[in-house]
Amino acid sequence: MKLALGIEGSANKVGIGIVREDGEILANPRHTFVAPPGQGFLPKETALHHQDHLVRLVHEALAEAKIGPKDLSCIAFTKGPGMGGPLVSCAVVARMLSQLWAKPLVGVNHCVGHIEMGRIATGAADPVVLYVSGGNTQVIAYAEHRYRIFGETIDIAVGNCLDRFARILHLSNDPSPGYHIEQTAKGGKHLLEMPYVVKGMDVSFSGILSFMESTAKQLLAKGELSPADLCFSLQETVFAMLIEITERAMAHCNKADVLIVGGVGCNLRLQEMMGIMVAERGGRLYAMDDRYCIDNGAMIAWPGLLALQQGQTTPLAESTCVQRFRTDDVYVNWR
Known part of the structure; x- marks a missing residue:
């Protein structure tokens, strides 16, 4: 063998x-x-x-x-x-x-x-794939011997956006900045409205990051919002954008299932939000842990x-x- x-x-x-x-x-x-x-x-x-x-x-x-x-x-x-x-x-x-x-x-x-790791680990046969990591953000589906990209970031990856915001809060990089944003966000109670940039099948995160580095940072300094509120708001916004373009790809490809891969795919809040959308469409979400x-x-x-x-x-x-x-x-x- x-x-x-x-x-x-x-x-x-x-x-x-x-x-x-x-x-x-x-x-x-x-x-x-x-x-x-x-x-x-x-x-x-x-x-x-x-x-x-x-x-x-x-x-x-x-x-x-x-x-x-x-x-x-x-x-x-x-x-x-x-x-x-x-x-x-x-x-x-x-x-x-x-x-x-x-x-x-x-x-x-x-x-x-x-x-391919996601397919073998979860048993997903032919899903729409949301690939989210520190360096990549893509919505993908297989067709005619290639993994076709139906949507992607037009500037920075979602993981890079999360990581760079974690630096502002001086969150630990062990095991990852995204993990600490996820944990901090659980204590958030106030949702801050911020730029929501979806352009057809593509997304943009640089404007959100600039907003967080300026406006949100000022609100934090004034004590109007807590670090937990900012982490919560950032997650909810960027994940909603990802779910929107994933659902659009599902409709375009006539596929019901979704597989999330990449380091950001470990985020349980992202999995929860995606799972709700996929269930409403009668499909199944395939996701993995950090292994x-x-x-x-x-x-x-x-x-x-x-x-x-x-x-x-x-x-x-x-x-x-x-x-x-x-x-x-x-x-x-x-x-």
Whole structure:
């Protein structure tokens, strides 16, 4: 039975996953680079973090899976999109292992990795996908061997908006800024009206962030609103925007089910709001917890194995990274 080792490190999390061709995840350790409160993670510092932990994580994954290098069928790695330094650090290790162990390389699109991980983890067959993370915000549906993007952010990702607001409040980055916004929002009682920017199937979050950095910050300083009120208001607004464009995509594609993937997809309030809309349309919501929503190696190993089974491999000379690698650039020949 074929096995794939996947290496993910496109942002501040580095992970190694080992997956069997029947979809069984044998190992999936990861480590997160945590910046101080009020700061984001920079490419150079994140890349050095990944370099420090990659080899240890490979050993840990092999030991957990109780296999050796000879048992692997391929080495899958994140080709993009993502941050340049971290991506290259992981690609170098992938190339090294490929040559040391004489295993083929398979470059994987990070976004497609999230989708395929969601499908195998939840059993979703053909849903509309809401992909929400620190670097990406897209509404996606499968058609004719590609994951088609029906709507997306026209500026910053929803996760980036949440993270940058968390810096204003100096919320902890451990385990993530979004998690602390979610927890703080539970104490919110007053909903602040703020920009709601939906343009057809697309959304914009930069105006909301500017509003939160100025007007909302002034209200906070005057004591008119609490941090909990601001977190609550921000979540309710941006999540409502995401649900609107997801519902529009469902109607367009005539699909009843929704799958939420990406780091922001762990948010239980987002899942609750989406679940209400999907239930009203007679469909089912598929969602995951932080084991598979957040970046991990298994989400790279699994689509790498699917591609390998269709004869797709990545020559060493083409094993470069692409920071802007769109979801719909990938030919999905395993569906």
